Amino acid sequence: MDLLEYQGKQLFARHGVPVPRGIPARTVEEALAAAQQIGYPCVFKAQVQIGGRGKAGGIKLASDREQARRHAAAILGMDIRGLTVYELWIEEASQIASEYYASVVFDRGAKAPLMMLSTKGGMDIEAVAEQDPTAIARLHVDPLLGFQEFHGRRLAYEAGIDRDVVRPVGEMLARLYGVFVAEEATLVEVNPLIVTPQRDVRALDAKVTLDGNALFRHPDNAALRDPSAEDPQEQMAKERGLTYVKLDGDIGILGNGAGLVMSTLDVVKQAGGEPANFLDAGGGSKADAITSAVEVILSNKRVKAVLFNIFGGITRCDEVARGLIEAFAQIKPSVPFVVRLDGTNDEEGRRLLAEANLSGVHTESTMDGAAARVVQLAGEAR
Amino acid sequence: MSIFVDHSTRLCVSGITGREGTFHSLRNRDYGTEVVGGVTPGKGGLHVEGIPVFDTFHEAVQATGANTAMVFVPPRFAADSILEAEDAGVGVIVAITEGIPAHDELRVYNVIRRNGRSRLIGPNCPGILSPGKANVGIIPASFFKQGNVGVVSRSGTLTYQIGNVLARSGFGNSTIVGIGGDPVPGSDFIDVIGAFENDPETELIVMCGEIGGDAEERAAEFIAANVTKPVVGYIAGFTAPPGKTMGHAGAIVSGSKGTAAAKAQALEERGVRVGRTPTQVAELAISLLGEPAA
Numbered sequence: 001m002d003l004l005e006y007q008g009k010q011l012f013a014r015h016g017v018p019v020p021r022g023i024p025a026r027t028v029e030e031a032l033a034a035a036q037q038i039g040y041p042c043v044f045k046a047q048v049q050i051g052g053r054g055k056a057g058g059i060k061l062a063s064d065r066e067q068a069r070r071h072a073a074a075i076l077g078m079d080i081r082g083l084t085v086y087e088l089w090i091e092e093a094s095q096i097a098s099e100y101y102a103s104v105v106f107d108r109g110a111k112a113p114l115m116m117l118s119t120k121g122g123m124d125i126e127a128v129a130e131q132d133p134t135a136i137a138r139l140h141v142d143p144l145l146g147f148q149e150f151h152g153r154r155l156a157y158e159a160g161i162d163r164d165v166v167r168p169v170g171e172m173l174a175r176l177y178g179v180f181v182a183e184e185a186t187l188v189e190v191n192p193l194i195v196t197p198q199r200d201v202r203a204l205d206a207k208v209t210l211d212g213n214a215l216f217r218h219p220d221n222a223a224l225r226d227p228s229a230e231d232p233q234e235q236m237a238k239e240r241g242l243t244y245v246k247l248d249g250d251i252g253i254l255g256n257g258a259g260l261v262m263s264t265l266d267v268v269k270q271a272g273g274e275p276a277n278f279l280d281a282g283g284g285s286k287a288d289a290i291t292s293a294v295e296v297i298l299s300n301k302r303v304k305a306v307l308f309n310i311f312g313g314i315t316r317c318d319e320v321a322r323g324l325i326e327a328f329a330q331i332k333p334s335v336p337f338v339v340r341l342d343g344t345n346d347e348e349g350r351r352l353l354a355e356a357n358l359s360g361v362h363t364e365s366t367m368d369g370a371a372a373r374v375v376q377l378a379g380e381a382r
Numbered sequence: 383m384s385i386f387v388d389h390s391t392r393l394c395v396s397g398i399t400g401r402e403g404t405f406h407s408l409r410n411r412d413y414g415t416e417v418v419g420g421v422t423p424g425k426g427g428l429h430v431e432g433i434p435v436f437d438t439f440h441e442a443v444q445a446t447g448a449n450t451a452m453v454f455v456p457p458r459f460a461a462d463s464i465l466e467a468e469d470a471g472v473g474v475i476v477a478i479t480e481g482i483p484a485h486d487e488l489r490v491y492n493v494i495r496r497n498g499r500s501r502l503i504g505p506n507c508p509g510i511l512s513p514g515k516a517n518v519g520i521i522p523a524s525f526f527k528q529g530n531v532g533v534v535s536r537s538g539t540l541t542y543q544i545g546n547v548l549a550r551s552g553f554g555n556s557t558i559v560g561i562g563g564d565p566v567p568g569s570d571f572i573d574v575i576g577a578f579e580n581d582p583e584t585e586l587i588v589m590c591g592e593i594g595g596d597a598e599e600r601a602a603e604f605i606a607a608n609v610t611k612p613v614v615g616y617i618a619g620f621t622a623p624p625g626k627t628m629g630h631a632g633a634i635v636s637g638s639k640g641t642a643a644a645k646a647q648a649l650e651e652r653g654v655r656v657g658r659t660p661t662q663v664a665e666l667a668i669s670l671l672g673e674p675a676a
Contacts, residue, residue: 106484108565108595108632111491126637143488144496184485186565213631214483216458243629247621258563258629259537259592262618266642267659269621278622280629311543313508313522343542344522367543368661 001210004047006089007224008206011183017175018202022091031072032065034090040064043094044071047087048080048228051124056080061093086227094204099192100161100169101125101136104176106186106211112140113180115147115173117155121192147177168201169193183221184214233277237296242279242289244296249274251378252297252306252335254290256281256315264309267367273375276303281315290323291330298333305336305378309367312343321349325356336360336377340370384512384557385532385577385584386474386503387415387450391516394419394442394472396463397454398430406454406478406520407433413517418446421463439463439470452509452518453477460505461486465493468500476518477504477568484631487566494568502568506630508538508560521558529554531667532578534571535590536563536597536630540618540660544588547664553671556584563592563630571601579609586612586671588663589654591645593619594633598645606652612670615649615656616663617642 003011009019023034024047035042046058053059058080062068078085099121107114118136120128128135137158141147152170161169172193180188187209194204215222237244243258247265251273255261258280265275277300281293297306310320320341327333339361341349350363362377364370393410397403398420408431411417419434419442426437436442439451451467453460453475460479467475475494482505494502503510509519514528521538525546531553535541538560545558559574561567571589578584587609591598598617605613620642622628624635635641646656655670657663 106488106565109597109600111488111495111566113488142492143485144492181485184483186484211484212627213457213481214485217483245623245626245628247623255539257537257539258633259535259540259590259618260543262537262592262622262628262633263540263543263616263660265621266618270658275621278626278628311539311546313525313539313542314520342546343525366661368659 001212001215002049002226003208003210003224004049004087004226005045005206006047006087008208009203011179011208012203012206015175015179015182017172017179018200019206020091020094020202020204022089025072025088025090026086028069028072028076031088031090032068035062035065035068038090038092041093043091044068044075045089045091046075046078046080046085047089048083048085049226050081050083053080058085083228094194094202095196096194097197098162098195100195101191102173102176102193103187103189104180107140110140112143113177115139115141115151115155115177117159117161117173119159119161125191141177146181147174149174162195164199165195165201172201183218184211185209186211233296233300236299237279240292240296242281242293242296245278246300247275247277249276250302250304251374252276252300252303253309254279254281254293254297254306255309256311260309260311264307264367264371267371268307268375271371271375273371273378276300287319287323287326290320291327294324294327294333295331298331298335303335304381305338305374307370307374308337308339309370310341310343312341312346316344317341317346317349318352321352324361325352325358328358333360335381336362338362338364338370338374338377340364340367383581383583384515385581386501386557386559387510387512387516387518389515391450391518392416392418392446392448393450393452393518394421394439394446394448395452395454396421396439396467398422398433398435399425399428400454403454404430410517413523415516415518418448439466439472443470443472448472450474450518451476453479455479457481457483461490464490464502468494468497471499473500475500475502475568476507476509477502478507478509478519480506482506482564484565487564491566491568503559504562504568506564507562508541510557510559512557513555519560521560525549526558527554530556530583530585531588531671532556532581532584532586533558533588534574534578535560536592536632537590537618540590543660544590544616544664547661548667551664551668553668556581563632565595565632570597572604575601575605575609575613579611584611586614586667588614588667590616590618592617592630592633593622593628593635593642594640596640599648602648602652602654605654613654614663614666614670615654616660617645617656
């Protein structure tokens with residue numbers, strides 16, 4: 001779960017990471033009230049999870065109420081690379097002497113948190129890593145030991161930051177590690193971490209990704225929302241407990257098991273089609289789960305044809321067939337379905353489908369054959 | 383032979399009194415696996431269809447000589463249960479539970495590796511099946527028979543799909559190991575492929591990877607340096623968009639890292655044949671194996 005900048009900064013503040021004072025706002029009036037409270041000059045920042053907000057006109061400095069009104073009106077509702085801005089973060093303007101980069105990353109390969117510090121702040125860190133890898137100091141922290149002060153010193157001296165801020169930067173790293181562990185994040189990134197002319201250090205940006213599997217231990221975090229990133233179909237699927245990812249194509253996909261569904265998307269693409277979604281109906285799917293999943297898939301109006309690819313292990317093919325028959329009775333889909341049932345109770349499943357004789361439902365015996373068929377049917381419907 | 387589970391397996395199931403735990407424990411026993419006990423705190427002294435239940439793993443191990451654990455408890459209790467089994471000295475721990483927090487997995491992984499006395503398979507995995515010998519987990523055993531193909535996979539259903547094509551062509555399996563779809567699996571491709579390399583029964587290895595992380599890339603290096611047996615690979619997720627978790631917690635392309643294309647390329651560059659579809663993987667394996675043993 002990716003947080004918006006201001007949500008990340010509010011988390012930081014709770015863990016003692018120094019951040020500029022700020023207030024979120026959703027309307028021009030709220031923004032003006034916030035600016036009044038913060039005092040001018042202040043910065044208006046569009047809250048969307050995408051880089052390049054500044055270049056797109058989503059970050060503006062306001063030195064008086066009139067400017068503030070203009071900026072708030074312009075940024076709210078703005079489209080930044082496909083994302084609509086619903087929220088603003090208004091914060092005190094910061095003076096910058098130096099810009100650094102700091103992060104804590106969940107390093108799956110090393111099975112340990114990876115900490116990074118660099119003097120190349122304010123830039124795309126992946127580009128820095130490619131052009132000048134030595135510009136980034138890296139260090140793995142033993143997760144059973146946790147962050148120690150020497151870790152901070154090593155990173156600070158190796159990165160070559162100004163010597164007079166080694167101690168406060170080290171302290172900030174310790175607190176960022178604290179955020180990472182306490183909030184169960186998989187990414188905590190500050191870019192830029194600034195040093196002010198008064199030699200204070202602050203997190204001027206915040207990028208935080210939280211582990212969705214750990215949210216049951218963090219009810220406050222679980223309640224955080226990003227309206228700009230929410231897709232109606234994905235919301236609907238989430239409410240129904242389905243694993244659904246919306247894609248750009250027009251062939252609806254349902255399968256059981258994440259790997260098999262991913263594989264189904266690939267095989268459809270190889271057959272010349274474009275998948276409209278990823279949907280894993282899960283192991284042991286019962287008929288009502290299948291009906292519910294069909295509703296989610298068809299709520300995407302771009303869908304021209306649907307492919308069911310089931311390999312029954314725990315999932316029983318006859319249950320899937322019953323679910324599909326029930327879905328047809330309730331929803332009466334107008335697009336063709338291709339169904340491939342294999343594995344546990346597959347013969348029974350195919351028999352049920354044959355008996356029901358649903359119009360527009362085609363059965364196939366192989367995954368490759370089913371993919372070819374659904375691509376053909378979607379093509380005819382275009 | 384086979385790897386990790388066989389006739390010597392003595393299984394103790396954490397969460398045996400739950401609905402899923404009971405169902406699969408009995409299924410495993412029906413297959414021939416020696417299910418010697420279960421653990422559910424507070425339910426010690428009960429029996430599940432003749433299988434004794436204990437309050438702690440330590441008691442269970444002492445009373446039954448269990449050497450293998452299967453963990454079925456919900457995510458918030460799973461890390462604790464794995465660590466308890468490890469502390470009780472259980473040698474092989476299979477964690478089926480899906481949805482364990484990543485930081486819990488990190489702690490569990492590092493404790494197990496540091497102590498060096500247990501092997502963890504999973505979490506979020508279908509388990510281990512050595513056809514004809516033992517089934518520990520939720521793999522539908524009826525599709526598979528004993529044979530010479532070792533399979534290691536991050537995905538359950540994808541494994542069944544490939545295994546089924548092989549079985550229809552007359553090929554069986556030494557062992558099928560689901561390492562699971564989470565970001566920090568207890569055992570990785572390298573651990574399992576290394577075991578298959580040393581297993582006399584295994585003549586060919588099939589590995590099924592997917593997007594996310596760099597386990598496949600590291601496996602490619604390992605295979606080039608250490609594996610003499612033929613390896614056939616598959617990678618799922620070529621069409622997955624970056625930044626989206628595709629069902630498995632570990633299946634995510636982060637920025638430019640963890641793509642299917644990079645993984646397939648890494649494997650092919652080191653001599654692993656990679657099939658473009660699950661069917662093609664099975665066909666490649668069959669062409670390398672020749673005729674199935676009678």
